[in-house]
Amino acid sequence: MIFIENLYKAFGDKKVLQGANLHCPRGESTVIIGGSGTGKSVLIKHIIGLLEPDSGRAVVDGKVVSELNEHDLNELRKKFGMLFQGAALFDSLTVGENVGFALTEQSVMPRPKIKDRVLECLDMVGMPDIYDLMPDELSGGMRKRVGLARAIAMKPEIILFDEPTTGLDPVMADVINDLIIKTTKALKVTSVTITHDMVSANRIADKIAMLYKGKIIAYGTPDEVMFHQTDPVVKKFVEIGRIIRQTEAVQGRGNNI
Secondary structure (H helix, E strand, C coil): CEEEEEEEEEECCEEEEEEEEEEECCCCEEEEECCCCCCHHHHHHHHCCCCCCCEEEEEECCEEHHHCCHHHHHHHHCCEEEECCCCCCCCCCCHHHHHCHHHHHCCCCCHHHHHHHHHHHHHHCCCCCCCCCCHHHCCHHHHHHHHHHHHHCCCCCEEEEECCCCCCCHHHHHHHHHHHHHHHHHHCCEEEEEECCHHHHHHHCCEEEEEECCEEEEEECHHHHHHCCCCHHHHHHHHHHHHHHHHHHHHHHHHHC
Protein backbone atom coordinates (compact mmCIF):
# COMPACT_ATOMS: atom_id res chain seq x y z
CA MET A 1 0.00 0.00 0.00
CA ILE A 2 2.83 2.40 0.88
CA PHE A 3 6.43 2.39 -0.32
CA ILE A 4 9.12 4.81 0.80
CA GLU A 5 12.04 4.50 -1.61
CA ASN A 6 15.47 6.05 -0.91
CA LEU A 7 13.90 9.19 0.56
CA TYR A 8 16.09 12.22 1.33
CA LYS A 9 14.93 15.44 2.97
CA ALA A 10 16.91 18.30 4.50
CA PHE A 11 15.91 21.68 5.91
CA GLY A 12 18.85 23.95 5.23
CA ASP A 13 21.90 22.31 6.80
CA LYS A 14 19.78 19.92 8.87
CA LYS A 15 19.64 16.52 7.19
CA VAL A 16 16.52 14.70 8.38
CA LEU A 17 15.90 11.78 6.02
CA GLN A 18 18.99 10.23 4.48
CA GLY A 19 17.92 7.38 2.25
CA ALA A 20 14.92 6.03 4.15
CA ASN A 21 13.27 2.90 2.76
CA LEU A 22 10.04 1.43 4.10
CA HIS A 23 7.31 -0.97 2.95
CA CYS A 24 3.88 -0.79 4.61
CA PRO A 25 1.89 -3.84 3.45
CA ARG A 26 -1.77 -3.41 2.52
CA GLY A 27 -4.11 -4.27 5.37
CA GLU A 28 -1.35 -4.40 7.99
CA SER A 29 -0.31 -2.20 10.90
CA THR A 30 3.18 -0.70 10.54
CA VAL A 31 4.64 1.10 13.55
CA ILE A 32 7.58 3.50 13.19
CA ILE A 33 9.68 3.98 16.33
CA GLY A 34 12.62 6.27 16.97
CA GLY A 35 13.80 9.11 19.15
CA SER A 36 12.61 12.70 19.00
CA GLY A 37 13.93 14.56 15.99
CA THR A 38 14.74 11.44 13.97
CA GLY A 39 12.28 12.33 11.21
CA LYS A 40 9.22 10.21 11.97
CA SER A 41 6.78 13.08 11.43
CA VAL A 42 8.69 14.22 8.34
CA LEU A 43 8.29 10.73 6.90
CA ILE A 44 4.53 10.79 7.54
CA LYS A 45 4.25 14.21 5.89
CA HIS A 46 5.78 12.80 2.71
CA ILE A 47 3.21 10.01 2.67
CA ILE A 48 0.31 12.50 2.62
CA GLY A 49 2.05 15.02 0.37
CA LEU A 50 2.62 17.82 2.87
CA LEU A 51 6.32 17.76 2.01
CA GLU A 52 8.19 17.02 -1.20
CA PRO A 53 11.39 14.97 -1.06
CA ASP A 54 14.76 16.30 -2.11
CA SER A 55 15.19 12.94 -3.81
CA GLY A 56 13.59 9.52 -3.66
CA ARG A 57 9.85 9.05 -3.54
CA ALA A 58 6.80 8.08 -1.52
CA VAL A 59 4.40 5.79 -3.37
CA VAL A 60 0.84 5.32 -2.10
CA ASP A 61 -1.47 2.82 -3.75
CA GLY A 62 0.69 2.86 -6.87
CA LYS A 63 0.88 6.66 -7.14
CA VAL A 64 4.04 8.72 -6.66
CA VAL A 65 2.79 11.35 -4.22
CA SER A 66 5.19 14.15 -5.22
CA GLU A 67 4.21 13.81 -8.90
CA LEU A 68 0.48 14.34 -8.37
CA ASN A 69 -1.25 17.59 -9.34
CA GLU A 70 -3.38 19.37 -6.74
CA HIS A 71 -6.64 17.67 -7.77
CA ASP A 72 -5.18 14.17 -7.76
CA LEU A 73 -3.37 14.79 -4.47
CA ASN A 74 -6.63 15.87 -2.85
CA GLU A 75 -8.31 12.74 -4.20
CA LEU A 76 -5.52 10.59 -2.77
CA ARG A 77 -5.85 12.26 0.62
CA LYS A 78 -9.47 11.12 0.79
CA LYS A 79 -8.10 7.63 1.31
CA PHE A 80 -6.54 8.78 4.61
CA GLY A 81 -7.80 9.23 8.13
CA MET A 82 -5.55 10.61 10.86
CA LEU A 83 -5.47 10.61 14.64
CA PHE A 84 -3.32 13.54 15.73
CA GLN A 85 -1.14 13.52 18.85
CA GLY A 86 -3.36 15.92 20.77
CA ALA A 87 -6.57 14.75 19.05
CA ALA A 88 -6.78 18.25 17.43
CA LEU A 89 -10.49 18.70 18.04
CA PHE A 90 -12.18 21.98 17.16
CA ASP A 91 -12.99 23.54 20.53
CA SER A 92 -15.95 25.51 19.16
CA LEU A 93 -17.68 22.41 17.74
CA THR A 94 -19.55 19.66 19.56
CA VAL A 95 -18.26 16.10 19.55
CA GLY A 96 -20.78 15.21 16.86
CA GLU A 97 -19.73 18.15 14.70
CA ASN A 98 -16.06 17.25 15.14
CA VAL A 99 -16.54 13.63 14.12
CA GLY A 100 -18.72 14.57 11.16
CA PHE A 101 -16.61 17.55 10.06
CA ALA A 102 -15.13 16.02 6.90
CA LEU A 103 -18.45 14.42 5.96
CA THR A 104 -20.17 17.80 6.22
CA GLU A 105 -17.43 19.76 4.43
CA GLN A 106 -17.33 17.35 1.50
CA SER A 107 -21.12 16.91 1.38
CA VAL A 108 -20.74 13.17 0.84
CA MET A 109 -24.15 12.34 2.30
CA PRO A 110 -27.37 14.02 3.58
CA ARG A 111 -27.21 15.49 7.07
CA PRO A 112 -29.43 12.82 8.70
CA LYS A 113 -27.12 10.16 7.25
CA ILE A 114 -24.10 12.08 8.54
CA LYS A 115 -25.51 11.97 12.08
CA ASP A 116 -26.14 8.24 11.73
CA ARG A 117 -22.54 7.71 10.62
CA VAL A 118 -21.19 9.86 13.46
CA LEU A 119 -23.18 7.91 16.03
CA GLU A 120 -21.95 4.67 14.48
CA CYS A 121 -18.32 5.82 14.80
CA LEU A 122 -18.79 7.00 18.38
CA ASP A 123 -20.29 3.62 19.20
CA MET A 124 -17.26 1.89 17.68
CA VAL A 125 -14.95 3.75 20.07
CA GLY A 126 -17.19 3.03 23.05
CA MET A 127 -18.74 6.47 23.56
CA PRO A 128 -22.22 6.48 22.03
CA ASP A 129 -23.72 9.05 24.42
CA ILE A 130 -21.46 12.09 24.06
CA TYR A 131 -22.68 13.46 20.70
CA ASP A 132 -23.69 16.86 22.14
CA LEU A 133 -20.75 17.39 24.52
CA MET A 134 -18.04 19.97 23.90
CA PRO A 135 -14.34 19.02 23.76
CA ASP A 136 -13.56 20.87 27.00
CA GLU A 137 -15.95 18.50 28.79
CA LEU A 138 -13.82 15.50 27.83
CA SER A 139 -10.82 13.87 29.48
CA GLY A 140 -7.62 13.30 27.52
CA GLY A 141 -8.54 9.69 26.83
CA MET A 142 -12.03 10.64 25.67
CA ARG A 143 -10.59 13.26 23.31
CA LYS A 144 -8.33 10.61 21.79
CA ARG A 145 -11.32 8.35 21.24
CA VAL A 146 -13.27 11.15 19.59
CA GLY A 147 -10.23 11.79 17.39
CA LEU A 148 -10.25 8.12 16.41
CA ALA A 149 -13.97 8.28 15.63
CA ARG A 150 -13.30 11.27 13.37
CA ALA A 151 -10.41 9.43 11.69
CA ILE A 152 -12.66 6.52 10.67
CA ALA A 153 -15.76 8.55 9.75
CA MET A 154 -14.90 8.76 6.05
CA LYS A 155 -14.20 5.02 5.89
CA PRO A 156 -10.54 5.53 4.96
CA GLU A 157 -8.28 2.93 3.41
CA ILE A 158 -5.27 4.19 5.38
CA ILE A 159 -5.12 5.59 8.93
CA LEU A 160 -2.11 7.49 10.27
CA PHE A 161 -1.63 7.58 14.06
CA ASP A 162 0.65 10.26 15.51
CA GLU A 163 1.74 9.25 19.04
CA PRO A 164 -1.73 7.89 19.90
CA THR A 165 -0.93 7.08 23.56
CA THR A 166 1.18 10.15 24.44
CA GLY A 167 -0.08 11.92 27.56
CA LEU A 168 -2.24 9.01 28.70
CA ASP A 169 -1.81 6.86 31.81
CA PRO A 170 -1.00 3.18 31.11
CA VAL A 171 -4.58 2.02 31.67
CA MET A 172 -6.06 4.49 29.19
CA ALA A 173 -3.16 3.84 26.80
CA ASP A 174 -4.17 0.18 26.77
CA VAL A 175 -7.76 1.20 26.03
CA ILE A 176 -6.61 3.25 23.04
CA ASN A 177 -4.39 0.40 21.84
CA ASP A 178 -7.31 -2.01 21.99
CA LEU A 179 -9.52 0.43 20.07
CA ILE A 180 -6.86 0.89 17.39
CA ILE A 181 -6.62 -2.88 16.95
CA LYS A 182 -10.40 -3.29 16.93
CA THR A 183 -11.21 -0.49 14.49
CA THR A 184 -8.38 -1.14 12.03
CA LYS A 185 -9.19 -4.84 11.85
CA ALA A 186 -12.93 -4.20 11.53
CA LEU A 187 -12.41 -1.67 8.73
CA LYS A 188 -9.58 -3.69 7.12
CA VAL A 189 -7.43 -0.60 6.74
CA THR A 190 -3.71 -0.11 6.33
CA SER A 191 -2.32 1.78 9.32
CA VAL A 192 0.94 3.61 10.00
CA THR A 193 1.74 4.69 13.56
CA ILE A 194 4.60 6.76 14.94
CA THR A 195 5.22 6.26 18.65
CA HIS A 196 7.75 6.22 21.49
CA ASP A 197 5.61 3.75 23.44
CA MET A 198 7.20 0.30 23.20
CA VAL A 199 4.23 -1.44 24.82
CA SER A 200 1.89 0.15 22.29
CA ALA A 201 4.21 -0.71 19.41
CA ASN A 202 4.38 -4.34 20.49
CA ARG A 203 0.61 -4.62 20.83
CA ILE A 204 -0.67 -2.94 17.69
CA ALA A 205 2.05 -3.67 15.12
CA ASP A 206 2.23 -6.33 12.45
CA LYS A 207 5.60 -4.81 11.50
CA ILE A 208 7.88 -2.41 13.38
CA ALA A 209 10.44 -0.12 11.72
CA MET A 210 13.03 1.91 13.59
CA LEU A 211 14.17 5.22 12.15
CA TYR A 212 17.64 6.39 13.17
CA LYS A 213 19.80 9.10 11.62
CA GLY A 214 17.45 9.37 8.66
CA LYS A 215 17.35 5.68 7.79
CA ILE A 216 15.32 2.63 8.71
CA ILE A 217 17.85 0.51 10.62
CA ALA A 218 15.49 -2.28 11.75
CA TYR A 219 12.32 -3.78 10.27
CA GLY A 220 10.37 -6.88 11.16
CA THR A 221 7.71 -8.36 13.40
CA PRO A 222 7.46 -7.05 16.98
CA ASP A 223 9.19 -10.20 18.18
CA GLU A 224 12.05 -9.76 15.71
CA VAL A 225 12.64 -6.08 16.47
CA MET A 226 12.04 -6.05 20.22
CA PHE A 227 13.36 -9.42 21.38
CA HIS A 228 15.75 -10.79 18.76
CA GLN A 229 17.61 -7.69 17.67
CA THR A 230 21.41 -7.53 17.52
CA ASP A 231 21.81 -3.84 16.61
CA PRO A 232 22.93 -2.09 19.83
CA VAL A 233 21.09 1.15 18.98
CA VAL A 234 17.78 -0.68 18.56
CA LYS A 235 18.31 -2.80 21.67
CA LYS A 236 19.05 0.26 23.80
CA PHE A 237 16.06 2.22 22.48
CA VAL A 238 13.66 -0.67 23.10
CA GLU A 239 15.02 -1.34 26.58
CA ILE A 240 14.79 2.32 27.65
CA GLY A 241 11.24 2.42 26.28
CA ARG A 242 10.28 -0.59 28.39
CA ILE A 243 11.78 0.94 31.55
CA ILE A 244 9.91 4.22 31.01
CA ARG A 245 6.60 2.41 30.53
CA GLN A 246 7.16 0.21 33.61
CA THR A 247 7.92 3.32 35.67
CA GLU A 248 4.74 5.01 34.42
CA ALA A 249 2.72 1.92 35.30
CA VAL A 250 4.08 1.84 38.86
CA GLN A 251 3.43 5.57 39.30
CA GLY A 252 -0.08 5.12 37.93
CA ARG A 253 -0.85 2.38 40.44
CA GLY A 254 0.50 4.57 43.23
CA ASN A 255 -1.72 7.46 42.17
CA ASN A 256 -4.75 5.18 42.01
CA ILE A 257 -4.03 3.98 45.59
